[in-house]
Amino acid sequence: MNLHKLVNNISEINLAQCLDLNIKGIAVDPKLCLDGYLYVADIHETVDSSQFGLRLDGRDFITAAIEHGAVAVLTTPDQIVNQSTVPYLFHHQPLSILGLLYKRFYQFKYPKHIALVTGTDGKTSTVNFTKQLLGQLGIKSCSIGNLGAITNDHKVLWPPHFSLTVPDTLTLHKVLANCESQQINSIIAEATSHALYEYRLSHIPAQVGVFTNLTPEHLNFHHNMEEYFHTKMRLFQDVLPTGSYAVICADSDYYPQIKTLCLQKKHHVISVGYRGESIKLIKIHPNAQGQYIHFQIAEKYYQVQLNLHGAFQVFNLMTSLGILMAFGHSIEDVIYLIPRLTEIEGRFNTIGFTPSGGQIIVDFAHTINGLKQALLALGQICKGKTYVLMGSPPFPNLETCQQMAILASKMANHLIITDSHAPNKNLAELRQMYISVAPNAIEIEGRANAIKKICHLLQKDDVFLITGMGPEEFQWIGENKIAYSDKGCVQNILKTMFPL
Numbered sequence: 001m002n003l004h005k006l007v008n009n010i011s012e013i014n015l016a017q018c019l020d021l022n023i024k025g026i027a028v029d030p031k032l033c034l035d036g037y038l039y040v041a042d043i044h045e046t047v048d049s050s051q052f053g054l055r056l057d058g059r060d061f062i063t064a065a066i067e068h069g070a071v072a073v074l075t076t077p078d079q080i081v082n083q084s085t086v087p088y089l090f091h092h093q094p095l096s097i098l099g100l101l102y103k104r105f106y107q108f109k110y111p112k113h114i115a116l117v118t119g120t121d122g123k124t125s126t127v128n129f130t131k132q133l134l135g136q137l138g139i140k141s142c143s144i145g146n147l148g149a150i151t152n153d154h155k156v157l158w159p160p161h162f163s164l165t166v167p168d169t170l171t172l173h174k175v176l177a178n179c180e181s182q183q184i185n186s187i188i189a190e191a192t193s194h195a196l197y198e199y200r201l202s203h204i205p206a207q208v209g210v211f212t213n214l215t216p217e218h219l220n221f222h223h224n225m226e227e228y229f230h231t232k233m234r235l236f237q238d239v240l241p242t243g244s245y246a247v248i249c250a251d252s253d254y255y256p257q258i259k260t261l262c263l264q265k266k267h268h269v270i271s272v273g274y275r276g277e278s279i280k281l282i283k284i285h286p287n288a289q290g291q292y293i294h295f296q297i298a299e300k301y302y303q304v305q306l307n308l309h310g311a312f313q314v315f316n317l318m319t320s321l322g323i324l325m326a327f328g329h330s331i332e333d334v335i336y337l338i339p340r341l342t343e344i345e346g347r348f349n350t351i352g353f354t355p356s357g358g359q360i361i362v363d364f365a366h367t368i369n370g371l372k373q374a375l376l377a378l379g380q381i382c383k384g385k386t387y388v389l390m391g392s393p394p395f396p397n398l399e400t401c402q403q404m405a406i407l408a409s410k411m412a413n414h415l416i417i418t419d420s421h422a423p424n425k426n427l428a429e430l431r432q433m434y435i436s437v438a439p440n441a442i443e444i445e446g447r448a449n450a451i452k453k454i455c456h457l458l459q460k461d462d463v464f465l466i467t468g469m470g471p472e473e474f475q476w477i478g479e480n481k482i483a484y485s486d487k488g489c490v491q492n493i494l495k496t497m498f499p500l
Helices: 003-007 058-068 094-106 123-136 169-181 193-197 225-232 234-239 255-264 311-326 331-340 368-381 398-411 427-435 447-457 486-497
Strands: 025-027 037-040 072-075 088-090 113-118 141-145 148-151 156-158 186-190 208-211 245-249 268-273 279-286 291-297 300-306 349-353 359-363 386-390 414-417 463-467 474-477 480-483
Touching: 003 094, 025 094, 037 058, 037 094, 058 072, 072 094, 094 169, 113 123, 113 234, 113 311, 123 141, 123 186, 123 311, 123 331, 141 169, 156 169, 169 186, 193 225, 193 234, 208 234, 208 311, 225 234, 234 255, 245 255, 245 311, 255 268, 268 311, 279 311, 291 311, 300 311, 300 331, 311 331, 311 368, 349 486, 359 368, 359 486, 368 386, 368 398, 368 463, 386 398, 386 447, 398 414, 398 427, 414 427, 447 463, 447 486
Parallel strands: 025 037, 037 072, 072 088, 113 186, 113 208, 141 186, 208 245, 245 268, 268 279, 359 463, 386 414, 386 463
Antiparallel strands: 141 148, 148 156, 279 291, 291 300, 349 359, 474 480
């Protein structure tokens, strides 16, 4: 594509700077630049596609990109150019137009219905509940997020990635275009704060934005809750076009502020929760199978069984119903399908029972609120003693880790501190972060070893909750990536406890 045509009508870019060049591709990774490419240089996570999750400055690699074949560079205006063999184009936020450039260059087409879900907790469950319900309606759909990009007939269009819940910009656009080509016209994708910060979701033609909740997380990246909140709000302010739908949990303390912002953008607000005006949750009655839910839409009341435990599951379901309403479905279309919803991988999954009758559950809970909700659900189902296992997240925040340890030590009968990921510190130091504020906790070195010991301690009606890793299938220990999963570990232990 001609460079003039590629960047035409993009504010800040001076077409007079463009030579009459034929652009053969676009790259943000200098190693992926080939002859004829436009190199987009700025600070972001995807500068090096072999090391996602690291924040690098692509401007440091401009020379390398040119050596690899780049014939033009798009970067920030503060770059000083003395002599160069290629033209430079400038934009104050090059990443904010990257999606537009890919869209123009590849002439992508997109699915009709796209919903983007942001919030601290509940994103993965919300997108996957929505996909399940759409599938039950016979509608082809795809969820994108922590579990990868997976269609409701189980095709994997993008495998789950340890460092990226949202794919890099080009991959995301390719996944959406792939869906459109397969006539998959309903997409529900997670919208993380990292992806919003780096404009990975800009120029995605979404019509629905969703907010679940906001609790402390990623503060080593965003510095404070105010910055974290404003980054999340980019979804409603910048990504969604005016007049879109905004599905918001009304029970969040942030709801009034978000509602005001959305109304200013002329978005159609669908509020859900106990204080919801569109979908009003009235009561939750826990039972042996899960919970019985009472809710109201307009003047009509509904009662339905959800065969999953934990109030957090109900809130994720309410949010999913809001998305379906925004997509044009009525509650009558889906109410009878709710009892068919199944567990989301890594979210309060019962893996099995020990010979003594102890129950073992795996949950991703890696935030304060996520852990609290899992512990509340644990209290609803446990008739014996509760055991909770914790290890450090891959990028631990000391204050958050300690708050989680204090919470678990108060809400569970027994807290077990063991190992999880340890990319930067040694395992003993990470365990001590928890033990220092929860001295009554049991410290056991080695995650599989800890799980095995507790499984053998369980008695009838005890429940063992294993937190922090959920669906992950490996551990980072230093620079070593070791194959491991909590689910697989428990299954192997149970096999030895139930000999043939």
